[in-house]
Amino acid sequence: MFEVVLNGLVLGGMYGLIALGLNLQYGIARMLNLSYGEFFTAGAFSSFFAITLYHLNPLLGLVVSVPASFAANWVIYRFLLLPLIRRAPNRDALDGDVVLCTFGLLFVFQGFEQVYWGGNVRGYYFLSFPVHFFAASLPANRLLAFAAAMVLGGILILVLRKTRFGRALRAIAIDPIAAGLSGINVLNLLALAFALGGAMVAISGALVSTFIASSASSGIVYTLKALIVIIVGGPGRMAGAIAAGLLLGVAEQVGGYLVDPGLTLAINYAILILVLLIKPTGLFARG
Amino acid sequence: MGDRAKQLLFLAATIGVAILAALPLGLSAYGVSTGIVYFANVALATAWALFSGPTRYISLATAAFVGVGMYTVAFAHVSLNLAVCLALAAIVGFLFALVVGLSTLRLRGVYFVIFTFGLTELMRQVSSWYEINITHKLNRFITISIDSIVIYEMLLVLAVVAVVGSWYVSTTRLGHALRAIGEDETVARHTGIDVTWVKVLVFAIAASMMSLVGGVYALRYPSIDPTVGFGNAWSFQVLIAALLGGPRRPWGPAIGAILLVLLSDFLVGAFSRYFTIALGICFLVIVYFIPGGLAPRIEQLFGMLARARRAAGGASGAAAPREPSKDAAKADIETGAKMRAVPHRRSALHPLMRRLTRSGPRLVVRHGAGPPPGAMLSVHGLRKAFGGLVAVRDLSFDIPAGGITGLIGPNGSGKTTVLHLITGELPPDAGSIVLQGDEIIGVRSFEICRARIARTFQLVRVLPGATTRENVMLGRMFGSDPTDPATALTEADALLDRVGLADRAQLIGSQLTYIDQKRVELARALATRPQLLLLDEWLAGLNPTELKIGIDLIRRIQREGITVLMVEHVMEAIRALCGHVVVMNAGMKIAEGTAAEVLSDPKVTQVYLGEDDAAA
Numbered sequence: 001m002f003e004v005v006l007n008g009l010v011l012g013g014m015y016g017l018i019a020l021g022l023n024l025q026y027g028i029a030r031m032l033n034l035s036y037g038e039f040f041t042a043g044a045f046s047s048f049f050a051i052t053l054y055h056l057n058p059l060l061g062l063v064v065s066v067p068a069s070f071a072a073n074w075v076i077y078r079f080l081l082l083p084l085i086r087r088a089p090n091r092d093a094l095d096g097d098v099v100l101c102t103f104g105l106l107f108v109f110q111g112f113e114q115v116y117w118g119g120n121v122r123g124y125y126f127l128s129f130p131v132h133f134f135a136a137s138l139p140a141n142r143l144l145a146f147a148a149a150m151v152l153g154g155i156l157i158l159v160l161r162k163t164r165f166g167r168a169l170r171a172i173a174i175d176p177i178a179a180g181l182s183g184i185n186v187l188n189l190l191a192l193a194f195a196l197g198g199a200m201v202a203i204s205g206a207l208v209s210t211f212i213a214s215s216a217s218s219g220i221v222y223t224l225k226a227l228i229v230i231i232v233g234g235p236g237r238m239a240g241a242i243a244a245g246l247l248l249g250v251a252e253q254v255g256g257y258l259v260d261p262g263l264t265l266a267i268n269y270a271i272l273i274l275v276l277l278i279k280p281t282g283l284f285a286r287g
Numbered sequence: 288m289g290d291r292a293k294q295l296l297f298l299a300a301t302i303g304v305a306i307l308a309a310l311p312l313g314l315s316a317y318g319v320s321t322g323i324v325y326f327a328n329v330a331l332a333t334a335w336a337l338f339s340g341p342t343r344y345i346s347l348a349t350a351a352f353v354g355v356g357m358y359t360v361a362f363a364h365v366s367l368n369l370a371v372c373l374a375l376a377a378i379v380g381f382l383f384a385l386v387v388g389l390s391t392l393r394l395r396g397v398y399f400v401i402f403t404f405g406l407t408e409l410m411r412q413v414s415s416w417y418e419i420n421i422t423h424k425l426n427r428f429i430t431i432s433i434d435s436i437v438i439y440e441m442l443l444v445l446a447v448v449a450v451v452g453s454w455y456v457s458t459t460r461l462g463h464a465l466r467a468i469g470e471d472e473t474v475a476r477h478t479g480i481d482v483t484w485v486k487v488l489v490f491a492i493a494a495s496m497m498s499l500v501g502g503v504y505a506l507r508y509p510s511i512d513p514t515v516g517f518g519n520a521w522s523f524q525v526l527i528a529a530l531l532g533g534p535r536r537p538w539g540p541a542i543g544a545i546l547l548v549l550l551s552d553f554l555v556g557a558f559s560r561y562f563t564i565a566l567g568i569c570f571l572v573i574v575y576f577i578p579g580g581l582a583p584r585i586e587q588l589f590g591m592l593a594r595a596r597r598a599a600g601g602a603s604g605a606a607a608p609r610e611p612s613k614d615a616a617k618a619d620i621e622t623g624a625k626m627r628a629v630p631h632r633r634s635a636l637h638p639l640m641r642r643l644t645r646s647g648p649r650l651v652v653r654h655g656a657g658p659p660p661g662a663m664l665s666v667h668g669l670r671k672a673f674g675g676l677v678a679v680r681d682l683s684f685d686i687p688a689g690g691i692t693g694l695i696g697p698n699g700s701g702k703t704t705v706l707h708l709i710t711g712e713l714p715p716d717a718g719s720i721v722l723q724g725d726e727i728i729g730v731r732s733f734e735i736c737r738a739r740i741a742r743t744f745q746l747v748r749v750l751p752g753a754t755t756r757e758n759v760m761l762g763r764m765f766g767s768d769p770t771d772p773a774t775a776l777t778e779a780d781a782l783l784d785r786v787g788l789a790d791r792a793q794l795i796g797s798q799l800t801y802i803d804q805k806r807v808e809l810a811r812a813l814a815t816r817p818q819l820l821l822l823d824e825w826l827a828g829l830n831p832t833e834l835k836i837g838i839d840l841i842r843r844i845q846r847e848g849i850t851v852l853m854v855e856h857v858m859e860a861i862r863a864l865c866g867h868v869v870v871m872n873a874g875m876k877i878a879e880g881t882a883a884e885v886l887s888d889p890k891v892t893q894v895y896l897g898e899d900d901a902a903a
Binding site: 026084089093095096099100101103104105109110111227228260262265266269270276 | 343345390391394395396397398400401402404405406408409412413415416419420523527530560561562563564565566567568569570571573574575578751752797
């Protein structure tokens, strides 16, 4: 049972890691980017190519994928989403447009990945030796992802709490109009936050690819996972995303262990639905 | 479009459907199965848009309802007759949607999208698990064999029923209610619409159509499995089809569905390798170049053609404008003034509609001439706190029937909160609010509206996408004396004339100036036939001439027998109109009496002007 919980925590750390970027994009910039997972697979693929084609450390793939994903997401916000924001008469209309637009992007990216990288599942071995931990043992690559989740989550929390940039972002998340009236360059900062979200997901893609193989069509799976984590944790709350990730990971493992491993996904969705019904603002939301 | 054009269109549609129905006799098996795909998509997209179009709730639960229908048939056909199975599919879908709707329709925006998506995924996971672990077979066999021509005909019928039904609903009160909810739920509630019930009912009707389509569609397969039944491709395909065609036109989703199936067939053939990319680009094209869908564009095109033809044929062929003539409007005012004296009559509404307009069990709606003697409304010991801030503290006052009561006080003293408490927008922490002997605390907003309390909003709320006239019709269709749309239309025009908006009846809410929006709000409130009208700073921001007109208007409303409570900062209006004034500060009543009394009260001058000036 100890091992099950430990596995759950490590898995949950990974969920938290995947969700951090979307939490910037959806929690702060309030754009539900359904093509989010495509940048996860881009990160995974760049690591895969780094090791298979150039025999480099797979994490060196980040040197390419992080700036590329940052830039691509900035462009998406600035040139694709901003016109929709300007056009929308209200929030509901905007949400509809954004869902449709990013869904289109998802298909476009996925199509390109399929055409140029093929539809195969791509995996490789990296840091797959076990690390012993009390009575249990865990693969090193999973621990690395867990550690990265904690560190990146911590950095994001600090940035949001302590820096001018972070305070401005939190102000925008609460009320974009009032933030603009207080002299914050709302659109620039939101584009930056959105792009940062893209950079984060590329990192998570590279880290997760060390132990889970990806294919061109697996992006949406991670988008949805991240979304569940964010909704459960409370949009915009970084600590909430990490905590919700851990909760979901443990629930999944323990549930799978006690009931049936075939139900792990069902448990995820059941938790999501319960949270939406009981506390739609998220378990760790303020107020 | 003229009546003749409409008849032609109807005739063409009927012939078209007849041809489609006769087609399979000469079609290949491939043709028949293509038809099946088209009809299923048309029916599903139309059903989706019936609810999601006007309310703008983006649902990804289509697959869940389709799957429920498929599995109902798959389970039931072993022991039951096919017709019974299909009826059962529709019923199960309806009930399932009722439960889902009641628990989730308070979620808005993205939350609803995610919820419906999660629900579908959950159902697929659970059904896979059930089939694998309990029945030990992932596939569930469909053992009756039905000729595919029969399936073709059944789906054709469903598609036609969906399109015609959704057109019909859009013309009824239910359709108007849905559109109002989509535009502004708060306004809908305060105009007497039972928002929850309308949403849940329509959601369930749409879902039962989806389940029925699913049930028929299942008959095509030798066996079904969870990825067929609950595959989220259903949800996405239907969503895209409806958005492409135009979800706010009854026939839009049908066009979208046909185009989408055509398009994907074409793309698969032409760019098989790049199919996904091409499909993605199509989405982007829809978003950026045809927002709102194709249907409004097509209507525009037809409108242009019709105008061009009319211009060519001279003015003689032009349809008579629908605007009522000045005389007719005047006559309406006369009847409008007399309307109040007519005892309450039940309109000849459909029983289903009557359920929508039924008053709450706790309230007996009293319709009748003239205000009753005594207090119209008594507030006693009312309290409302927001966290640590007590907005209303132990407040008691009466609103004398037939008079105009002023509720004044500095900004932040809790006046608007009092209006929210009276209209059921907020629940009070303690106290009682009695409307002519009936306690109304705990009564929902729409029932309070039907109990003949109407209000305007401090921050004006006109439905931005509806015309001035539609805004006012809403009040008449759902207020305390609900009528059908046609009656509401004529009476709405009379009311618009009264508030000076007759020439702006066709303007869209968002095109109106601030003052005109306030007028629309007042007309809409009056259209609900209130006995008590709550005005929240209705005179704020008017120039001196407009103020004078506004004051006269309020006085006339009172003379017709409507009791008025006005929250106001314009002292000139308070002096001119209010026989009774209540002054609030920091949530408490600090003075009460005639306008002259309270305005000379030192406590009142102190809160308005500050201690020093009051002493001077």
